[in-house]
Amino acid sequence: MSAGGLHDLQTVALTVNGSERTVAVPAHRTLLDALRDEMGLTGSKTCCAEGECGACTVLLDGRAVNACLVLCAEADGHEVTTVEGLSERGLTDLQEEFLNAGAVQCGFCIPGQVVSAEYLLRGNPSPSEEQIREALSGNLCRCAGYQRIVRAVQATAARRRGDRG
Amino acid sequence: MAEAPARPADELDLQAANGSPARIGRPVLRYGGADRTTGAQRFVADLSFPGASQVALVTIPVGCAEIVGVDSSQARRVPGVLDVVTAAELPSPMPRFGPSHQDRPVLAAGGVNFHGEPVAAVVAETTDAAQAAARLMRVDFRELPGVYTLDAALAPGAHLVHDPSIRPGDPRAERNVLEDALYTWGDVAEAQAHTDVVVEHDYTFPMVTHFPIEPGGTVVVPTEQGGLDVYSPVQHPYLLQRTIASVIGLPLNQVRVFAPDPGGAFGGKQNPKLEPLMAFIALRMRRACRLVLSLEETFHAMRRAGCRIRARTGFTRDGELTFHEVHADYQIGAYADVAPRVMAKGSYVAAGPYRIPAVRIAARAVMTNTTPSTAFRGFGSPQVAWATESQLDAGARLLGLDGLEIRRRNLVARGEAFVRGASAARADGEWRESLEKAAELVGWGEPLAPNRGRGIAVGIKPGATSGLSQSLVRLLCDGSAIVYAGTSDMGQGARTLWQQIVAEELGTPIDRVSVISGDTGTVPFDLQTSASRSTVFMGSAVLEACRDVRRRVLELYAETTGVPAEELDEAPGALITPDGRLSLPEAAREALGTLRGEFIGQGTRRLRGKGDHPLGGDAAFYEFNATAIEVEVDRETGELLLTKHVSVSDVGTELNALQVVSQDEGAAIMGLGHSQMEQLLLDEHGRIRNLGALDYRIPTFNDVPLELVTAAVENHDGPGPYGSKGISEGALLCTAGALGAAVAQATGVVIRDLPLTPERVWAALRDAEARSRADAELRSAP
């Protein structure tokens, strides 16, 4: 920050995708903006910036949250996993199934969808179609690949259960 | 969301599709798809420009005002602020631009014509500083009696959205009608003599916004050579290049547009909007300047024209259409953008794909002090289709026919004209097949549960009427290939198709074909990415470039090996030699020899327009869709539950089945948006009341119909590669008509205004009950 006295800076130490990070940010800085602008993690996307679209979904201490509705300062001492963190060892089965199902169109919402879907599957390995829809209904897709995304989540669940292959 | 029975599961099975030799029609995985799942895909806001200054826009909270003064003194005192740009800092008279009318100022000059039109821009070292300073800008303005509705704009003495001085020589300059269109054939008066039933109604279609999940933005970087690099997620990079060059006064080679993939566009990112302003600012600052838009700012940048349609339609007692009169007023907004074309092209098909002896279509593009409307998936067709399809059902109800039967009786057959007269348009597909398939898939005619209804509708949309796409294909010495194609890949998956075509034609495995796009400095010209044209236009150019490569391989092979060229032949993926068939990459390697090198093929697809055609030419193809919907209505609350939604498109040939499904499902749900929930609501100052994601509702996962089924009719009869047609818009053309008819059947009440929100459905049911009570009282009165 070089805004020169516009804001007091807050030192925030957090763990992002397994690495310890320290950033100095003004109090109003959201976790989303800090991830994107201070840490170069642009996989989390900005659309509505008010918790309605889900494009910025990350895991905070393992729970899916909208990074636009978390102050960076709140994450001090906590663990954040972004879509980049989920993908560190190459494409996950879930990401592969997104591709296989044709769920990826313009792609802008997809990182958020992937994080929300991963969160769902970790808590519920066999979600029903209704549960998948409900779990993802905070993630907007204007290409409206909704049915494809549901297929991708179902296929991943089946794969993780060993139903196929 | 049961698995679509129309598509056998194995059709979408990806096993081995990518590794195998080219398979046109196979569901090949999306080019660039993996990066889109990991977050590695870089959209414009993800690009890094170290040292760039940040720009924030300044607006005022009314839709129409004269600007009295701008005080930037407080803003300039914010630490980090570098400059404040107002009209005074830009050339005078203010430069204007636009794809058809040069009416849009680079920055509001003297007055504001719509809510959100920027009056100034703050440039600062950081986004925080720019935004803080923008809030401290004091703009003195005098609100003017702006026109925010069609009625206000068309009233005598209405405030003129455009000062007549910016429409010199235009006989309509003293009115808010920017352009009009008139299409007539046959004799309506004469046709009425053979008419048994006439229906006449008014319909409205709301203003809706594109709501791309990527709001987008622009970065302009001055180059050392005095030129500009412009980064913007535009659908038409070459139009943006030309616009910037012309507004600034630079040769085309000094303006290089980088177009990162748009994160959703849907027509909204076609035409330049804020890029010329950013170019001026960057030149003034002599450094990179970056503007990232908020979602709210996209509401101020793009929308679909709302429309009011009066339709009068005649039928024989057998249900045959005798005449159809349409008057459509498109509410286009404060600047022309491409909206006059939306009006002209949309209303051209206002009589639908039907056999009608007499038609009169009169349409107007009406300016109001609202967000300039622009292209939006469907391009003017969904508005008029809502009216015309509803009229068919109105006639059917009076005649005791159902929605399927009345369409069967009027739908044109292949080759038959649905627009008659000098600029006739003829059916270029077996459209009846789509209608029948949709009816079959929705279970038309099966018994309905209580409070349920079904509707079926059809829609057409003309494809591009002229155009030019150029492409280069390089076949490298190791058999891999690079395609240069200027189509913007905004989610439709264009690059994947180019890979497939190259793989098919050159025999290169799909995963060894890469595609370069989004850079006017390296990629040849493409007119635009719109109108579902790219498969046909760019696809043909890529195909031709591949065939050019094959010819060159043959020639050099002859020269290198001494085998006479007359004894050689080429075929998809192969060179045929007297000794047998060689794979093309193998033949290329032999031909290139030890010096290696590569083959460069060039392809061009040009469609010249016709000067005397009202659309500037015949459409290259028509998108045709049949949609059938089954709905359950909660009569007490007005809520709709879509139990089944079927969309069948006439696609020619599916080049990639998976991408066709994605486009069809996506368009179908987007169609439900404007049919069920989307609408921009304005207050008396012309401000958007539901500005942003909290109150502008688009469909979510939970709004997807319980069962969503798409299917394609393939007759290999399109003008694109392998008989393909454009397919990206069909599934939303007639969503509203199908849903409206379904609701009417379920409730017995017809609604003619969109969207069919729970409250609107409830109010219609309440009004109908009140009417029937009044009727009953009247009848029982002595």
Next chain:
Amino acid sequence: MTRYYRPSSTADALSALAAEGGGARALVGGTDLLVGLRHHTIEPTLVVDLKAIADLPEPIAVGDGGIRVGPTLTMGELAAHPVVRRRYPALVEAALTVGSVAIRNRASLVGNACNGSPAADTVPALLVHDASIAIASRAGERTVPLHDFFLGPRRTLCGPDELVTRIDLPRPPDGFGSAFRRLTRRRGVDLATVSVAAGVDRDGRVVLGLGAVGPRPLRTELDAPFDAADVPGLVRALDERLEIATPISDIRGSREYRHAMVRVLARRAILAAADRRTSGEMAA
């Protein structure tokens, strides 16, 4: 300019709030506060994050007399809690309508219920379950019934230098059933056009909580006991009783629509609540 503070004790939090002279805002889930910060409709001098305070009531405590909910219990945790699911089905249904999964992982019950929104989803259910709330200030703690807490839109009994530290829900009497019904503009995540919670006890006594139909959430009771055999009688009673609703027309719905819908939802919620009296548990 906004500063951020994460106190470790309630006393520190209260001192910080008091020191700002009304300019401070408490933060738990932040799902409302951050939207306000973004739009500059809220410009606090200090944001006081309550999530690290050691001496606040625990997120949820179950006792014989009922449950006690502290300020940091999220909607997600509330809706998943087995005792809450068994005893307070209307509250669970309401909590599950708040935003999306990601919102419910942050938003707190106390924050949703106590920031004074007339449309807050959980309030009608809390009213039906006779919630009371504890307000702490430097002078001490006081407890007020929730239905007295709301003064008007965004105005409550909780002063700028005070904190809501607890919501107490008494244990519903045996055979008490409750249910929540809400109307929105789309099926997915949305703000309420109208919401209603109903409670019906073993003797048929009906209590209603109403959201988004007035400047503050309302609690009311029906005079006559519920009689499953007389739905027309129920409809008439509701028609009369719900005259207390004074909805406005806004972007989410007209006054007329809300007037009609509060009646429809109330009837549906009562019937659902009455059905639950036997099992006392949520339908799957």
